[in-house]
Amino acid sequence: MKFTIQKDYLVQSVQDVMKAVSSRTTIPILTGIKMVASEEGVTLTGSDSDISIESFIPAEDEGKGIVELERRGSVVLPARFFSEIVKKLPKETVQIEVQNHFLTVIRSGKAEFNLNGLDAEEYPHLPQIEEENIFKIPADLFKNMIRQTVFAVSTSETRPILTGVNWRVEGKQLTCIATDSHRLALRKATVELENDAQYNVVIPGKSLSEFSKILDDSNDLVDIVITENQVLFKTKHLLFFSRLLDGNYPDTSRLIPNESKTAVTLNVKEFLQAIDRASLLAREGRNNVVKLSTLPEGVIEVSSNSPEIGKVIEEVQSISIEGEELKISFSAKYMLDALKALEGSEITVYFTGAMRPFVIRTVEDDSMLQLILPVRTY
Amino acid sequence: MKFTIQKDYLVQSVQDVMKAVSSRTTIPILTGIKMVASEEGVTLTGSDSDISIESFIPAEDEGKGIVELERRGSVVLPARFFSEIVKKLPKETVQIEVQNHFLTVIRSGKAEFNLNGLDAEEYPHLPQIEEENIFKIPADLFKNMIRQTVFAVSTSETRPILTGVNWRVEGKQLTCIATDSHRLALRKATVELENDAQYNVVIPGKSLSEFSKILDDSNDLVDIVITENQVLFKTKHLLFFSRLLDGNYPDTSRLIPNESKTAVTLNVKEFLQAIDRASLLAREGRNNVVKLSTLPEGVIEVSSNSPEIGKVIEEVQSISIEGEELKISFSAKYMLDALKALEGSEITVYFTGAMRPFVIRTVEDDSMLQLILPVRTY
Known part of the structure; x- marks a missing residue:
């Protein structure tokens, strides 16, 4: 040579x-x-x-x-x-x-x-993949879908299936779901698909992260081929193969509440910064937990308390609060991850009580959803 | 409050x-x-x-x-x-x-x-320092003097005195010397000093590094006060105190050769990049050692060999070679550190034989000097 x-x-x-x-x-x-x-x-x-x-x-x-x-x-x-x-x-x-x-x-x-x-x-041979059923997503959308879900996969090997992202294709719609059983991220998008093929596979989170790093922020289409135990992503001059995870992904649809008792709409940036400050002291204490309470006149209070160091109280003016009063505790880290993953400047948090999972959505966009399980402190 | x-x-x-x-x-x-x-x-x-x-x-x-x-x-x-x-x-x-x-x-x-x-x-009280004998250096010069010497201090505690930089003031001239006994860095500068005070102290390398990080790149004067066991650096709104190291700093003047048998003048950038590439393979082998040989027509060859991985040969056209032919081996890391510390675009390396320390100087500037001990390989 x-x-x-x-x-x-x-x-x-x-x-x-x-x-x-x-x-x-x-x-x-x-x-x-x-x-x-x-x-x-x-x-x-x-x-x-x-x-x-x-x-x-x-x-x-x-x-x-x-x-x-x-x-x-x-x-x-x-x-x-x-x-x-x-x-x-x-x-x-x-x-x-x-x-x-x-x-x-x-x-x-x-x-x-x-x-x-x-x-x-x-050198080992690469898997041979028949390129029969291809579907396509623009690279920039694909990168966003990965970014908005992959952070929520489990890092623990106790349930290996949860270290992957569940990809389901049905009726030309791709749904990506990741959960570590304490929080869940979901993102949907329409894909280009010639037939009505259906898929339900689990791709290792690490594979998606690595591929995302290589992928340009263009709107060039990425070809995706799913086989029994492999997925192949194709761009102009690159082939990216990943094995799939074995096993059945848990049915997460029942976890997502359809109704809510309290709905709080907030400016993402203000809320995110308040949570970030409250978490400064929470880190030392009980697993980075902050409290959120609704106050009169559309104000919400975010607080945390670490007896040895001190405490912090933040007030955030919401855009609206609808429904019942609420006090709830949750992981500041999960909330920060979720807020950073969502797009848009305003979000609504849908609570169904202090002990029930709550859902965060971008206002007027149901293609993405973040769900967090609260922490019992009351 | x-x-x-x-x-x-x-x-x-x-x-x-x-x-x-x-x-x-x-x-x-x-x-x-x-x-x-x-x-x-x-x-x-x-x-x-x-x-x-x-x-x-x-x-x-x-x-x-x-x-x-x-x-x-x-x-x-x-x-x-x-x-x-x-x-x-x-x-x-x-x-x-x-x-x-x-x-x-x-x-x-x-x-x-x-x-x-x-x-x-x-809270413990800060040392009380009588500000009788102050000398002054512009901040940007001071930062340079620290940068050009402090990297050469020893990181081992076997001879604690070598973890500091030796500062000598004599005849309104400050000389800073650092050595880890394998290489030595020296930088001189004239200081503003009202009397003819003399000092010979050793300041911990860590203190100088930390102070350098705080100091702005301005030409504002830094006030320096040296006492028996403390040094104080003063800027407009900042006092920086450091303890001094106990003990006598070794006499390094005899280590620096006054004559040379081979003098090679080189473009810093070309030489530095050649050493950097040669060190890529040297890292695996014997303590990051590269070989340098003079060739005919003003060419020098830099090479290294790591039997399991491979070898590399670089040719660099020198500006001039004066004196005897030479083959010598040295640590690529020490050479890179020395070249990065020196100012100017051209340097001369003064060799006195394959087994003797060699000196690197910026062309036409004797205020700074780097010395490296060779490694025996022939």
Whole structure:
């Protein structure tokens, strides 16, 4: 293998596939990046066997020559060293040549690196996915859907299924749900889908987070293919594979109350800052819990108390309070996460009593919902 | 105590004194910030007993009212909470009131914090320093002198004196020297000094780093007072006290060679980047060591070899090579530190053989010097 390549394309591509490379893998060759050079271009692959990323650098991009091939071939290079080296090369172009025993020479200007490579034939094969049922979402919407749900997955392995996000497709609508059993995030969107295929799968939260980091904020469509045990996300020059989680996702629909006894509409920014300040002292005490009480004249009081340090009381003027008076306690962290995930400048919190889960929605938008379980303190 | 204060002044001042507050102190009251309010303004103090910082917020600054006093007094507040609280307060002004038992109420807009304070009488007194012999350095020069030497102090406590920077004042010249016994950094400057006082003290590297973080990049003069066991740095509204290190600093003058057998003049940026790339593979191997060899026609070769990973060879065109041929090995990290510390775009490295310390100087500037001990590999 021997070719010359534009450095910036190589750096970007290496950075993308590195998202899948783990230094803690039990399969030594997976600490490397696989590189294959052909007339069409150069393909890089990184994998930790849960996630695999394939990035393609075309020989030509918009009429500009990117890769100049002298000899086809392939090699696996140590990922960490290779990624640090390409970032620091002195010139705009890089020559990569594989010699005997996969010794790989990387040249740029007067810098010459010799890296011990491995045989690409020994690199595990990526899953073969039949691209029959594809559905499509614009990249920016997709990133938002991930951002608004993935933070709510469980970080504990006691119920592994909850470390993933439940994706359901039905009637051309995708619903994403994440819960750690203390709070729940839900986001819906319409997808482009040619048939009436239905899916109900659970994608590891980590896979979605990593893919979101690679994805640009454009409205280019992302192709999504779901199989029995894999999901594939496709963009122009990138394939992102993730395994799916085994098992049945709990039915969360019964958890979400349909009615409410108290509905408080608030300015997101004011409410968020008040909760943030109240949580400063709550952190020391009982699991970051703050209290919320309705007061007369549309005022709500947010407070927390940490006997050794002190206490804090915040008053926030609501836009409206409808229904019964209320005192309730909840995790400040969950509330901050939920408020940061929602869009829009105004939200309504729907309470059904101090001991019942409550729902936060953006005013006039039912495509997203956050639910939090209260904490018993009264 | 009761007063109202402009939040931005309070935030800045708290941030400055926080530099001296350690959460790992054995004296509980030192986890707090002392606050004293009088007609002149508000004084904040933080200390870890090695370093003490006093910051003064005047009642009026350039004709603008900063502090409005209602009642004089003092209190000690938990530093970590107080600093986080003031940063997040909602309004431009803050009211602070000490009630019974040092309970302190902090009000801003509709936010009200109650913090349990302590009696300021129990806070240790700052050292009393007679301001007889003051010398002065502009702040920006002072910051540079710290930056160019402090990185070379020892981080090991086996020879505690080497964790400090040796300051010598003689004939109106200040010389700062730091060494960890593998490399040495030296910086000289003329100071403003009214008499011919001489000093030879060792200031903890940590104290200088912390003070440097607080100091603005202005050419305002910093007053420096050295006593038997303390040094005091004074700026307009800040006092910074540090204890001095006990013991005699080693005589480093004999370590610095006066002659050289090979002198190589180089562009700093090109040399630094070549060393940086060579160190990528060196990190894995023998203690981050790179080799440097002179080649014909003014070229130098920088290389490193890590048998399991691979090797790297860099060629750098020098501006000039004078004297004997040379092969030498040294720590890439020490060289990078030294090159980053020096000013100017060209440096000369003066070698006196492969086994002898070598000196790096900025071309045409003898106020600063970096010295590195080579590593035996041949």
